[in-house]
Each structure stands twice: as structure tokens, then as C-alpha cells.
Amino acid sequence: MLLDQLPTGQRAEIAAIDWSVLPSDEGKRLRALGVDEGASVSIRHRGIFFGRDPIALSIGRMTVAIRRAHARAITLREPKFGAEAAE
Amino acid sequence: MTRHQPLIALVGNPNAGKSALFNAITGARQKIANYPGVTVERKSGRFSFADGRPGELIDLPGSYSLDPTSPDEAVTRDVVMGCQAGERQPEALIIVLDSANLDQHLVFALELLALGLPTVVALNMVDLAERDGLTLDAARLAADLGVPVIPTVAVRRKGLTELAAALDTVILAKQAPQAPLGEPDMRARRRRAETIAHAAIVSQTDSRRWTDRADGVLLHPFAGPIILFALLFVIFQAVFSWASPFADGLEAAAAALSDLASATIPEGFFRSMIVDGIIAGVGSVVVFLPQIIILFFFILLMEATGYMARAAFIMDRMMAGVGLSGRSFIPLLSSFACAIPGIMATRSISDEKDRLTTILIAPLMTCSARLPVYTVIIAAFIPQVAVGPGIGMQGLVLFGLYVFGIIGAMVVALVLRSTVAKGGASGFLMEMPKYQLPRITDLALGLWQRAALFLRRAGTIIFAVTIGLWLLLTYPQVPAGSSMSQSEYSAAGRIAGVLEPVVAPIGFSRDIALALIPAMAAREVAVSALATTYAIDAPDEETEALALGERLAGRWSLPTALAFLAWFVFAPQCISTIAVTKRETNGWKWPIFMLAYLFGLAWVAAGITFWTATALGL
Numbered sequence: 001m002l003l004d005q006l007p008t009g010q011r012a013e014i015a016a017i018d019w020s021v022l023p024s025d026e027g028k029r030l031r032a033l034g035v036d037e038g039a040s041v042s043i044r045h046r047g048i049f050f051g052r053d054p055i056a057l058s059i060g061r062m063t064v065a066i067r068r069a070h071a072r073a074i075t076l077r078e079p080k081f082g083a084e085a086a087e
Numbered sequence: 088m089t090r091h092q093p094l095i096a097l098v099g100n101p102n103a104g105k106s107a108l109f110n111a112i113t114g115a116r117q118k119i120a121n122y123p124g125v126t127v128e129r130k131s132g133r134f135s136f137a138d139g140r141p142g143e144l145i146d147l148p149g150s151y152s153l154d155p156t157s158p159d160e161a162v163t164r165d166v167v168m169g170c171q172a173g174e175r176q177p178e179a180l181i182i183v184l185d186s187a188n189l190d191q192h193l194v195f196a197l198e199l200l201a202l203g204l205p206t207v208v209a210l211n212m213v214d215l216a217e218r219d220g221l222t223l224d225a226a227r228l229a230a231d232l233g234v235p236v237i238p239t240v241a242v243r244r245k246g247l248t249e250l251a252a253a254l255d256t257v258i259l260a261k262q263a264p265q266a267p268l269g270e271p272d273m274r275a276r277r278r279r280a281e282t283i284a285h286a287a288i289v290s291q292t293d294s295r296r297w298t299d300r301a302d303g304v305l306l307h308p309f310a311g312p313i314i315l316f317a318l319l320f321v322i323f324q325a326v327f328s329w330a331s332p333f334a335d336g337l338e339a340a341a342a343a344l345s346d347l348a349s350a351t352i353p354e355g356f357f358r359s360m361i362v363d364g365i366i367a368g369v370g371s372v373v374v375f376l377p378q379i380i381i382l383f384f385f386i387l388l389m390e391a392t393g394y395m396a397r398a399a400f401i402m403d404r405m406m407a408g409v410g411l412s413g414r415s416f417i418p419l420l421s422s423f424a425c426a427i428p429g430i431m432a433t434r435s436i437s438d439e440k441d442r443l444t445t446i447l448i449a450p451l452m453t454c455s456a457r458l459p460v461y462t463v464i465i466a467a468f469i470p471q472v473a474v475g476p477g478i479g480m481q482g483l484v485l486f487g488l489y490v491f492g493i494i495g496a497m498v499v500a501l502v503l504r505s506t507v508a509k510g511g512a513s514g515f516l517m518e519m520p521k522y523q524l525p526r527i528t529d530l531a532l533g534l535w536q537r538a539a540l541f542l543r544r545a546g547t548i549i550f551a552v553t554i555g556l557w558l559l560l561t562y563p564q565v566p567a568g569s570s571m572s573q574s575e576y577s578a579a580g581r582i583a584g585v586l587e588p589v590v591a592p593i594g595f596s597r598d599i600a601l602a603l604i605p606a607m608a609a610r611e612v613a614v615s616a617l618a619t620t621y622a623i624d625a626p627d628e629e630t631e632a633l634a635l636g637e638r639l640a641g642r643w644s645l646p647t648a649l650a651f652l653a654w655f656v657f658a659p660q661c662i663s664t665i666a667v668t669k670r671e672t673n674g675w676k677w678p679i680f681m682l683a684y685l686f687g688l689a690w691v692a693a694g695i696t697f698w699t700a701t702a703l704g705l
Contacts, residue, residue, distance in 0.1 A: 022514075023514060025156040025157075025437075025438075025514075026514040026516060028152075028154060028156050029151065029156050029514075029516045030516060031273055032151030032152050032154075032156075032194075032195075032273070033151065033191070033516070033518065034190075034191055034194075034277065036274065036277070044299070044302065045302060045306040046308065047308070047400065047401070047403065047404050048308050048309075048311060048312050048401055048404060049308045049309060049312075050404065051404050052308070053403070053404050053407070054400060054403050054404070054413075054515055056302070056306065056400065056519060060188070060190055060191050061187060061188045061190070061191065062188060062191060062518055062519075063298075063302070063518070063519040064516065064517065064518055064519065065396070065399075065400050065403070065413075065515060065516065065517045065518075065519055066514075066515070066516055067403070067407070067514060067515050067516075070514055070516070
């Protein structure tokens with residue numbers, strides 16, 4: 001599953017990031033904010049009515065805004081069902 | 088006597104509360120300058136150690152790492168590594184950490200500690216962390232990092248004495264960080280940061296509860312934009328209505344000053360230069376100070392509370408449509424008051440191409456200097472009839488001019504992004520900070536600095552330009568007994584003669600060409616220039632505008648008047664904007680481009696308006 005398809009409020013772990021489709025500075029900034037393979041993320045908010053873009057990502061104790069186009073470069077590990085109830 | 092003052096640098100992630108700490112330590116003893124060759128602010132201030140020795144503190148731009156992704160971050164790296172031109176390497180660092188976000192902020196801290204400079208860590212905003220149910224062990228953190236760790240609350244001046252004392256100790260001992268910290272890459276540092284953070288956290292509960300609740304409303308897909316636009320409406324109202332008594336006051340003060348100067352300085356070169364040149368010219372720009380202060384009050388408030396990032400979030404999608412990002416929203420919003428603070432605010436845009444595009448379209452936002460021009464022409468030529476319940480024709484035309492500017496800006500942005508400012512689609516990666524209560528003294532300090540910056544510009548660039556324009560309009564002097572007026576006979580009048588064939592096709596007469604020249608200083612000067620040309624001698628501005636309206640209605644055709652309005656939507660008639668653009672883009676290339684494309688657009692827009700209106704038989 002790609003990050004932009006993650007249902008709001010559900011937590012998942014990043015499996016892989018396709019750095020090649022991200023502009024290099026954007027990739028650097030993502031990593032600096034802790035968005036990297038193995039990190040656990042969830043979507044807190046989606047943008048306004050048309051396009052629901054950008055999305056507000058929850059990572060660690062931060063909220064980070066990212067465009068959907070870039071969120072599509074991020075692949076998630078399939079969430080383990082049942083484990084989400086505790087979140 | 089020059090005593091060696093140790094240079095201390097404040098470094099940390101964005102949103103660590105660095106600036107609040109900087110304000111708390113240095114108070115009002117601050118100096119804002121620019122690093123040479125880049126548009127990055129150098130904020131420095133004086134402070135004293137416990138024994139009274141002075142030191143210099145610099146507030147470095149917030150960064151996530153020493154691998155820069157923006158000019159701001161490059162300055163931070165160069166200063167701490169001692170290779171920034173015109174800056175010595177700091178003797179010591181104060182690393183500022185947000186207590187509530189340790190695992191993230193420690194990543195950069197570990198990279199900084201590896202530099203081996205004497206360092207003290209400020210564990211900032213401990214009060215907010217405690218409010219969120221987070222208890223930290225500062226001693227444990229100090230042991231793990233190998234440097235003193237001082238809990239601070241910048242906004243309540245807590246921990247400042249301890250911070251200065253710890254700084255003193257590490258500087259005297261030239262004490263480098265003690266733990267081995269040379270983690271080569273960011274992933275390794277991040278793992279280590281997490282380990283250290285978890286060891287330092289005694290207990291925690293779910294944080295950001297208040298921020299999440301507020302975001303639930305303010306970022307709501309429907310309520311969010313409505314709240315934002317309501318807020319913008321209030322800001323606009325405030326900028327235009329609250330400012331007018333103060334602007335009137337400043338205008339009266341300028342008038343009193345010019346009367347005083349006329350009364351005390353003997354008639355001649357100096358009196359004319361001071362009264363007609365300096366006081367009139369600089370005065371016409373300083374009048375915008377109240378509006379700029381009110382606008383910046385709201386902008387600083389939005390920044391200090393953390394709402395600004397949310398406004399950018401909401402607007403990002405629309406800005407993406409023309410190749411920009413949410414970060415361009417605030418500079419463009421500011422430009423509705425005045426393009427000068429708008430262009431200065433583009434510094435927060437990290438993408439160079441985005442920033443350039445935003446600077447180039449900022450003058451298309453209808454700034455308040457256009458209002459006097461629009462008002463006079465609309466009152467004279469547009470009938471005061473209702474076109475719907477509560478909607479008047481005149482108001483509709485004024486609104487249309489605003490919309491015209493915005494649409495023009497969008498089209499220009501699209502074109503620029505695929506031509507001169509071509510580049511990959513910009514991203515919008517932005518940390519959304521916690522909501523916070525703003526601190527009044529920080530707001531006041533910020534406002535004072537903006538106002539001082541604006542006045543300094545009025546006192547230098549604008550000062551010089553107004554003298555130049557005055558010279559053009561005053562010399563050579565018309566010989567006694569000539570039938571020509573001074574403005575026609577002057578150098579400016581002769582330039583107008585050259586301009587006339589250029590503007591004749593779009594319906595402008597020689598009188599209009601002549602009014603456009605002094606209006607290069609500021610658009611609203613066109614009103615008084617036209618008044619001068621049509622020899623109106625009115626005691627105050629309102630009667631002048633009224634009399635001018637009557638005179639214009641008799642002399643201009645409707646197509647000419649409409650073309651004149653269209654001209655002012657686009658024409659870059661503001662030397663100060665050009666000067667600021669030159670400074671912010673570090674050269675003459677882009678201001679000249681801006682002048683050329685805006686005059687080109689103005690000519691075409693006025694032309695189309697004139698030809699269409701004429702063809703329609705208006």
C-alpha cells in the first residue's frame with residue numbers, strides 16, 4: 001500500500017521509499033524529519049475538499065505536511081489487523 | 088579599547104523556541120543585518136556573563152542537519168564550521184532542544200556535538216512538556232551527551248542564569264563534548280538519538296492533545312478554509328480601516344513639517360528640494376507605515392501561534408495549481424498592503440524558483456497605493472448605479488480590478504514556471520508546530536524590527552529616488568513669461584514628449600504620460616501629478632480629488648479612463664519595489680526583467696481595454 005492510500009488515523013510502518021522520484025532536496029528534508037524506512041507514521045489530516053491534498057503526517061511527536069504526489073513514493077508494510085485497535 | 092567578546096551561536100531545529108530564547112537572553116539589544124551575498128538575516132545581540140563580561144550571541148537559522156537544503160541552512164552550517172565569509176567561528180554553541188520532541192531534535196544535536204566545540208544544551212520549553220505529561224531527566228541527558236544540559240523556559244526567563252554560568256564554564260575550560268559521538272550518517276544518529284531520548288524520558292503520556300483538537304477544527308476540510316477566509320477578511324478590514332486615522336495623522340505631520348520648512352528655509356533650491364522633493368516623496372511612502380504595522384501584527388501573531396503553517400497547508404492545493412506552494416501564500420497576502428514587505432517575506436520560501444516566481448508576481452497584488460488612483464478614476468467615470476441588491480457598479484469595478492490583478496498573477500506564475508523559473512514541481516514539506524500562546528514582548532519586538540527596517544529603507548533608497556525624481560521635475564526651470572508650465576518644460580516633461588508616441592495608441596495623452604513619470608515614486612502620486620498638470624490648487628486632498636474628478640470627466644474619454652485603470656493593475660510604478668527586488672535577488676537582472684514584463688503587460692492590458700471600449704462605442 002502507498003502512503004497516500006492509508007486511511008486517516010491508522011498507523012503503519014514505512015517499508016520502502018523510492019528516493020529516485022523525489023527531488024533530492026525533498027528527499028533530504030524527508031529524512032531529516034525522520035520519514036525513512038522503518039518509521040511508523042499515520043495520517044492525521046487531509047487537505048481541503050478538492051483533491052484532499054496535501055496530507056498531514058504524524059511522525060514521532062511531529063506533524064509534517066507532505067504533498068500526495070510525494071506520499072506516493074512511500075510504500076507501507078501491510079498493517080497487522082487487530083494491532084490497530086490499541087492506537 | 089577593544090575587548091575580546093566571545094561569540095556564541097544558538098543552533099537547533101526549527102520550532103525549538105530558539106528565537107524566544109534569543110529574545111529572552113538579549114532583550115532589545117539586537118542587531119539585524121544580512122550575511123554578505125545571500126538574503127539570510129544575521130540576528131545578533133549582546134548579553135552579559137554573571138561577572139558582567141559582555142558576549143555576542145547570534146541566532147542561527149533553524150536547521151535539521153548540517154547537510155543544507157536551503158540558503159538558510161547553508162549559513163547555519165558555514166557559521167558553526169567556521170567558513171562563513173565575514174563571520175568568525177563561534178567560541179561555543181548553545182544547542183536548543185524542544186523538550187517535547189527530543190528524539191527528533193537530538194539527531195541534529197548529535198551532529199553538532201561531533202564538531203567538538205564547547206557546547207551547552209538548553210532543554211527548552213520544559214513547562215509545555217510537563218503540561219503534556221512528559222517528565223525528563225536532565226542529568227541523565229547530560230551524562231549521555233557529555234555536555235551540561237540546562238532546563239529552560241525562554242518565555243518565562245527560567246534557566247537563563249544557569250545557562251550563562253554553564254556557558255562560562257565550558258568556554259573557560261575550552262571543554263569539548265566528552266562522549267564519543269562521531270556517528271557518520273543520519274540513520275545511525277537517529278537510532279542513537281532515540282536511545283538517548285528514551286533513556287532521558289522518565290514518564291510520558293500522549294502529547295499534542297490540544298494541538299490535535301485545534302487542528303481537528305482548523306484543518307477541517309470545510310470549516311478550515313472558511314475560518315481562514317474569515318480571518319483574512321478581518322485582517323483586510325483592519326489594514327484598511329484601523330490604519331486610516333494614523334495614516335491621516337502622518338499625512339498631517341508631513342504637511343506641518345513642509346509648512347514649517349517653507350516658513351524657515353529661504354526660497355530657492357534647498358527649500359524646493361526639501362519640501363517638494365524629500366518631505367513630499369518620503370512622506371508619500373511613510374504614510375503606509377500604519378498599514379504595514381497592522382499587517383505585520385497579524386502575520387507575526389499567526390506565526391507565533393503556529394497558525395501560519397496551517398494557513399499554508401490549506402492554501403497549498405490552490406497555489407500548486409499555478410506551480411507554487413503554500414509557502415507563497417503569506418508573501419502574496421502581504422503584498423495586498425504593500426509589495427515591499429511581501430517581497431521581503433519571500434525569504435521563508437526554500438525553493439529558489441518558487442521564491443523568484445513569488446517575487447516577480449508580488450507587484451500584481453493590488454497594493455493600497457493603487458486605491459487613491461482607482462478611487463479618483465472610478466468616481467469620475469463609473470456611474471453610481473446599483474447593479475443588484477446592495478451591489479453598486481463602482482464597487483463592482485473596484486472588485487474587478489482586484490480580481491484582474493490576481494488572475495494576471497496566476498497566469499504570469501504559470502508562464503514563468505514553465506519558462507524563466509522552470510524547475511521540477513516544488514514540494515511542500517513543512518513541519519506543523521504545536522499551537523502556542525504568543526508572548527506580547529516577542530510580538531512587540533518583532534513589530535519594532537519590521538517598522539525600523541521599513542523606515543530605514545524609506546530613509547535611504549526611497550530618499551535618494553525621490554530626490555532624483557524631484558530634480559527631473561524641477562530642472563531646467565521654465566523661463567519667466569513662458570506659456571508652458573514647469574512640469575511641461577522640465578526634463579520629465581521632455582521625457583513625456585518621448586513617451587507620448589509610445590502611449591498614444593493605448594489612448595493616453597501627453598498629460599497622462601507626464602503624470603506617469605512622478606508616479607514612478609509611488610502610484611498614488613499620479614493623483615497629485617494629474618492635479619498639478621490640470622492646475623488644480625485645492626486646500627486638501629478630498630477637495631483636490633473631487634475637483635480633479637470633475638476636470639478629468641470633462642477631458643478624458645471613457646475608453647481612456649478604463650485604459651488608465653487597466654494600466655495601473657499591471658504597471659510597476661513603484662521604484663521602491665524595484666529596489667527591494669534588486670536587493671532580494673542580488674542583482675539587476677530580475678528587477679529589470681520585472682520592469683520590462685510588467686510595463687509590457689500594462690501596455691497590452693491598457694491597449695486591449697482602450698481598443699475594445701472604443702470599438703463598443705463607449
